[in-house]
Amino acid sequence: MTTTLEHTATTTGLLRGEWVKARSLRSTWYVLGGSLVGMVLLGLLFTSTADTGGPSGSGGGPPGVDFAQPLTLALAGYNLAQLAMGVLGVLLVTGEYTSGTIRSTFAAAPRRWPVVAAKAAVLGALVLVVAAAGALAAYAVGSAVVDGMPGLAEDGVLRVVLGTALYLTAITLLGSALGWLLRSTAGAVATLFGLVFLLPVLGGLLPGDWGPDVVRWLPSSAGGSLLRLTTTADQFAPWTGFAVLLGYVAVGLAAAVWRLRTRDA
Amino acid sequence: MIELQGLTKRYGERLAVDDVTVTVRPGVVTGFLGPNGAGKSTTMRMVLGLDRPTAGTALVNGRPYAEHRDPLREVGALLEARALHPGRTARAHLQALAATAGLPRARVDTVLELAGLTAVAGKRVGGFSLGMGQRLGVATALLGDPATVVLDEPVNGLDPDGVLWIRTLARRLAAEGRTVFFSSHLMAEMAVTADHLVVMGRGRLVADVPTGEFIRRAGGDGVRVRSPRAGELAGLLTGPDVVVESAERGVLLVRGVPAEVVGDRAAEAGIALHELTPVQASLEEAFMALTADEREYRTEEQPA
Known part of the structure; x- marks a missing residue:
């Protein structure tokens, strides 16, 4: 008898299954809704206080926000959104492990990689749409509030706005890869935050002659180049940087598949 | 039909399942008996292709689980109580699985009805009682209308009503010609539900006999x-x-x-x-007698 490895668990079926799983949890909509509102409100906060040098009145605010550039001010909410969306990426995976539904999932679709791919595709599409809406809304609100906002047709502006959505999608997928690898919500969230927030800060403590060379390779610094109108010498060019971030995502997901194949579910 | 051939699973130093060879036949309820930690759940997980055997094979309906085109139509399993996301409704849980496995959507309502959950299908599983969770687990197992049904400790924590429901269901599924493999550490439950018993103790197969004979053997x-x-x-x-x-x-x-x-x-x-x-000698007595043999056997086996 020949063994067929062709399963009825089709691509559409897997995608639909993952879509049902994502949409049937309230947390998905809380996170996505919260990110959307947060992006717009923070954009509004920063742009409306731009004249006085930011919310604290002294040019303060989150690191990397250039108060001379209305576009980055309007989109500054991405800093918060990446936290929430990254956690969503983690949760949609680790939730299957903590609840035990992962076993039903793999019983229904025994091959591991299509499940990882389907989850990433559904999650990615969902976050991309919401993040793009958030970025465009934040840009629109910012344009209404502040003078001197560059138009979408100007060089690099559309790239920055839609790049914000691409960056957030990549961070979310990085979260899902960490979820597959670590299977624990706390572990994966801590690792993601460490990678995205902590390492760039620690990297700043490295000696000046080689520290920046390390920092620019970090996922958030490399991917962050896509969100800058102009990049400096110690940063990657926008699309190169984003490609580096996608490299991390690809390596993470590939490692996840390899782990799933070698480890008991 | 479940065929285990030399099935072995080692976790580090510990042999959780030790060279088990057994065939679970269709048409009867086969009880899978053993104390907690005997290796029952690990065996069932290997049948489902979730854990990979250290040695040996586990075939369901003639093939390893993962090589079936439609695994959920071949084998349905309740592997542990409450393998359910608390934030999801009963219906969404079943819909997601039906979609993933490519099963018709109508099956969701059929199994909800069968498990008596139609009225609470739209409720979040987090609010379910243990019994309702267990019923949803059984509904999940039956989603693909499978030829082989594997139930791990399905009566655990159920009220008498639920126990009777599981017992009747298991017997009905077997009468329909399906293979029913049903584990429990409650021997009294096995005595009334199972036609045939597969008994494990410390990872080894201790007995593979009709329930009646098992009791007779231990004193009769x-x-x-x-x-x-x-x-x-x-x-x-x-x-x-x-x-x-x-x-x-x-x-x-x-x-x-x-x-x-x-x-x-x-x-x-x-x-x-x-x-x-x-x-009638109780199944407990029969079981104790058998595991005592197993202990003696082990002592003899130690190298001189």
């Missing part, structure tokens, strides 16, 4: 006789397979002779009987 059925002239009666009940024991004065436990014969012999001799009761 007997007849309790109470009579003022018990000693005299004992002398009349002789035969090649007859064993007569007396635990207390005036009471005999007779094995190897049916109650009718005991009564007739007593009447012929004019001996008055005050009690004549057929007794």
